[in-house]
Amino acid sequence: MSKVKVTLLTGRTITQGVGKELGKLSEEYLGSVAICEMDPEDLRLLSVRENENVRVATEFGSVVLRARESQRAPHPGVAYIPYGLWANVIIGPRTHGTGMPSFKGVPAEIEPAQREKTVGMREMLRTLYGK
Amino acid sequence: MRAVVVVTSATCPVCGTLCDDIELVVRGNTIEQVRKACAIGEAKFLNCQKDRLKAPLIRKNGELVETSWDQALQRSAEILANASYPVLYGWSSTSCEAIRKGLELAEEVGGVIDNTSTVCHGPSILSIQEIGISSCTLGQLRHRADLVIYWGCDPWSAHPRHMERYTAFSEGRFRGSNWRRYVKQFYARQLAKRVRRTASLGPKSIIPALAVEGSHLPFFTAQGARKMMVVDARRTRTADAADYFLEVKPNTDYEIMQALRMLIKGEDPDVEEVAGIPVEELEEVADVMIGCELGVLFFGVGLTMSLGKPRNIDAALSLVRDLNRRTKFLIMPMRGHFNVTGANVVFTWQTGYPYAVDFSQGYPRYNPGETSAVDILSRGESDAALVIASDPVSNFPRAAVENLVHNPLVVIDPLETPTSLMADVVLPSTFVGIETEGTAYRMDYVPLPLKKVLEPVSSALPDEEILQRLLDRVRSLRSGVDQ
Secondary structure, three states: OOOEEEEEEEEOOHHHHHHHHHOOOOHHHHHHHOEEEEOHHHHHHHOOOOOOEEEEEEOOEEEEEEEEEOOOOOOOOEEEEEOOHHHHOOOOOOOOOOOOOOOEEEEEEEEEOOOOOOOOHHHHHHHHHOO | OOOEEEEEEEOOOOEOOOOOOEEEEEEOOEEEEEEOOOHHHHHHHHHOOOOEOOOOEEEEOOEEEEOOHHHHHHHHHHHHHHOOOOEEEEOOOOOHHHHHHHHHHHHHHOOEEEEHHHHOOHHHHHHHHHHOOOOOOHHHHHHHOOEEEEEOOOHHHHOOOHHHHHOOOOOOOOOOOOHHHHHHHHHHHHHHHHHHHHHHOOOHHHHHHHOOOOOOOOOOOOOOOOEEEEEEOOOOHHHHHOOEEEEOOOOOHHHHHHHHHHHHOOOOOOOOEEOOEEHHHHHHHHHHHHHOOEEEEEEOHHHHOOOOOHHHHHHHHHHHHHHOOOOEEEEEEOOOEOOHHHHHHHHHHHHOOOOOEEOOOOOOEEOOOOOOHHHHHHOOOOOOEEEEOOOHHHHOOHHHHHHHHHOOEEEEEOEOOHHHHOOOEEEEEOOEOOOEOEEEEOOOOOEEEEOOOOOOOOOOEOHHHHHHHHHHHHHHHHOOOOO
């Protein structure tokens, strides 16, 4: 199966900002953070279309997200996930003695995952932490 | 029909821009309309009464159930008083008054107190402590700055009114707004896109000729007009609004800034390109920087969160120091939460240190990397936590969250969040700046009052009061006296 190697950035988006104010358990918030913005060229390499699922993996874990064609393209080889639970399960805890984990510039691999499902907040928390 | 009151000059409790010109139309005890705020601010004001916690919650047989304030506070106090190394985390979305109480509580329980700057501009603080910073208030920049650089930040998304209030789109006393020019450019770009799309239907050979997009140096702007430059790893919406956008590869900011420093000092880097950017292009950037009358470099977490962390900020601060030998230049971090600057100020005023303060020895110690929340949690050293006005379960790496959720956890928050769902006790609080007044610090260290515009929902108490009650109970538990 095809995979692409990318540099992962996580960050703020305006919809994530509005979503968090509407409530971290709201549908709006879920829709704004459980996504991966990719360059159209990278999507084409994976044969994945907009709104189909992809699995994003780093050395710390992997997560299924909905692929979005980036409005900020072209940025081949760079993928963007908004801040939130989904981004952070694949971010490592190493801070290099500064207190700050690397939330940006993380090497990652993306593969198609059309058959896998994205999960909601409560289910995600239960799976990850058992509460 | 209940009376309508229009509250003017309210301060928006969302981001570090801390806009204090918000108008709120309040009918009875509900905000009906929000004027002048950005989309995020409007969402916060309009939704502040929805989905609120109805009572304090306590975990029984694995489920969170409603309980009384008395029981919830007693259980929270027991958790904190019995812990040997608790972490008290959050603080950036509450008032300075509440933060002061939190520090008292941290000292009392001998824990570690850390605020969200630890995963935001913590590296900037470390670097500022080493290098120093030439900064000013935003009012100065609004009136005088003729070159605005946003490096590794996207105010359009994270500080939506920053450009309108203080930089490119603000009408200052000595500098005009770029708004009209931006609107013209926007329509020109839309037209160019349409032309390209139409052309793509024709013979392939003409597409490359039309594919030229973006802005180029040198700037052709009117005398006295502001110039705006953006440096980022993606072409953000802020970059679209800029006169010039320099796209850099992730994790290469340090090299580029050091190259710029060489050029500004008149040295020759002796290479063709730096991190994929031709040196000629960097020379043009350096010329624009030197050529301004008053420049400002705003930097965001694009620098603090990528490879190098505080070393990136060292380079940025040094770049501005070097520029000050040629012209006048200032630098400012784009602070995220509305009172993260206040958290640093109150922490410093009370303990001598801005974040990551450890009281376990009975006196304050500060060593980010050792006493910072993510490191303590990832190493599994803490045995309980209090989280206030923050959501580390969403925002920390998974390894750190695991320790947080598997030890006793007390959460103080107005809303249900992923962190509150993991808690053992949840204490519902009011929204500071909407239901409770207080003080917050803007990103340029200007303190501003937060207004009370609504009566709080009946189930909630202000953060400051919750912390005072907790402190009283912890003290009586520790002195062995029943309350």
